[in-house]
Amino acid sequence: MSIDAVKRIGVVGSGAMGTQIAAVCALAGYPVKVQDIATESLERARQVLTEQLEKRVQKGKLSREQVDGAWSRLSWTTDLGEAVRDADYVIEAIVEKLDAKRELFARLDELAPAHAILATNSSTIVSSKIADATRRPENVCNMHFFNPVLVMELVEVVMNPQTSEDTADTAVELCRRIGKTPILLKKEISGFVANRLLMALFKEAMYLYEQGIADFKDIDLAATKALNHPMGPFTLMDFTGLDVNYYVMQQQYAETGDPAMKPPEILREKFERGEFGRKSGKGFYTYE
Ligand SMILES: NC(=O)c1ccc[n+]([C@@H]2O[C@H](COP(=O)([O-])OP(=O)(O)OC[C@H]3O[C@@H](n4cnc5c(N)ncnc54)[C@H](O)[C@@H]3O)[C@@H](O)[C@H]2O)c1
Structure with missing residues (x-):
């Protein structure tokens, strides 16, 4: 048609x-x-x-x-x-x-x-x-x-x-x-394109932080001041909810079995502590 x-x-x-x-x-x-x-x-x-x-x-x-x-x-x-x-x-x-x-x-x-x-x-x-x-x-x-x-x-x-x-x-x-x-x-893939790009950015940001390469606030600054992103990845994850991001990564991991898709340890810890970001008052940042 x-x-x-x-x-x-x-x-x-x-x-x-x-x-x-x-x-x-x-x-x-x-x-x-x-x-x-x-x-x-x-x-x-x-x-x-x-x-x-x-x-x-x-x-x-x-x-x-x-x-x-x-x-x-x-x-x-x-x-x-x-x-x-x-x-x-x-x-x-x-x-x-x-x-x-x-x-x-x-x-x-x-x-x-x-x-x-x-x-x-x-x-x-x-x-x-x-x-x-x-x-x-x-x-x-x-x-x-x-x-x-x-x-x-x-x-x-x-x-x-x-x-x-x-x-x-x-x-x-x-x-x-x-x-x-x-x-x-033209082909199906879990997460489609935009959210996969976002998840890749989130994972790399968390990797750099977990490795002690830089503080999460500085990683956010790299995204906003060098890449011109409107928000840094940690600010954005807190905004969309760490629980939501955890579930999405968990699902991609379950669907693919690819260890690279596994939610990073830091995200799992925050999820288990109920630190979901803005909505719970604490995520990577702390909110009033
Ligand atoms: N919210 C988002 O950010 C977002 C973004 C992209 C895609 N989506 C997708 O869009 C869809 C809807 O999400 P939403 O956020 O609007 O959900 P929502 O919960 O706000 O609305 C869902 C609506 O569907 C109705 N409903 C449930 N079963 C029905 C049925 N059998 N027949 C007719 N109506 C029925 C409910 O009464 C409700 O009004 C989901 O598949 C979601 O994955 C959501």
């Missing part, structure tokens, strides 16, 4: 990601139906999105007309059939559980038109683990957005071994049409 055949979009899951994915698609001119199993989640989504879009109008990032136009193209429902019956493209952003995603994709396969592309926004599950729950694995791919979707430009489109070139081309082109910058991964 070519990008021009994509007229309507369905988004499943109205959490942090699904809501903003729906918003960027609606802002780009697509009619979007958002489905969630929980009525409260749909209500919260509308409330939170109202505030987020209002802020962007105040900052001059969006005009009032753009925002009003987007709202007129957005609709919300708990009925999955209603959301995807006439969708040419469905983006899934539900809870990060393989079983739930497989069950959903099997239903999407029944309910969405046969030509529709079914994309998952999962941050860790590659689409080959989901595609075989459908009878259209060639129409299934990952479409990985970054949080917050209204602001972050990159989207990683990831092909599974059965994804057709046609599906990948359309997914990439859709990213462009909704104002994002796509990159295409």
Whole structure:
């Protein structure tokens, strides 16, 4: 299916990601139906999105007309059939559980038109683990957005071994049409590209610190003052949560068995002490 055949979009899951994915698609001119199993989640989504879009109008990032136009193209429902019956493209952003995603994709396969592309926004599950729950694995791919979707430009489109070139081309082109910058991964890999680069940086930073080469504050300075990164790796790890980083590395290690992927000792110690970073008041740095 070519990008021009994509007229309507369905988004499943109205959490942090699904809501903003729906918003960027609606802002780009697509009619979007958002489905969630929980009525409260749909209500919260509308409330939170109202505030987020209002802020962007105040900052001059969006005009009032753009925002009003987007709202007129957005609709919300708990009925999955209603959301995807006439969708040419469905983006899934539900809870990060393989079983739930497989069950959903099997239903999407029944309910969405046969030509529709079914994309998952999962941050860790590659689409080959989901595609075989459908009878259209060639129409299934990952479409990985970054949080917050209204602001972050990159989207990683990831092909599974059965994804057709046609599906990948359309997914990439859709990213462009909704104002994002796509990159295409022609093969699946755990963590995709951006987060792998980040994990490599985190691991090297922790290695240098553990070896006693430099203090973590100085390693942060090297990243900000020499490489022009907006934040040093230790500041960023504290910000995203040392528990989250520990789980991600643990999972990559479990999936690959590669000792180089094992979470560094310093990270394991902090995790076990409950020093999760900003959210717990202490990580590498100490917070008020
Ligand atoms: N949060 C992030 O930073 C981030 C970044 C990139 C990708 N992702 C991925 O996006 C997906 C969603 O993440 P999130 O942070 O928006 O989660 P979230 O918890 O904020 O929202 C998930 C929503 O899905 C709904 N839901 C659960 N099961 C459902 C089902 N069977 N059908 C319909 N709705 C269902 C829940 O009611 C909830 O509203 C996950 O796969 C996650 O890995 C998250």
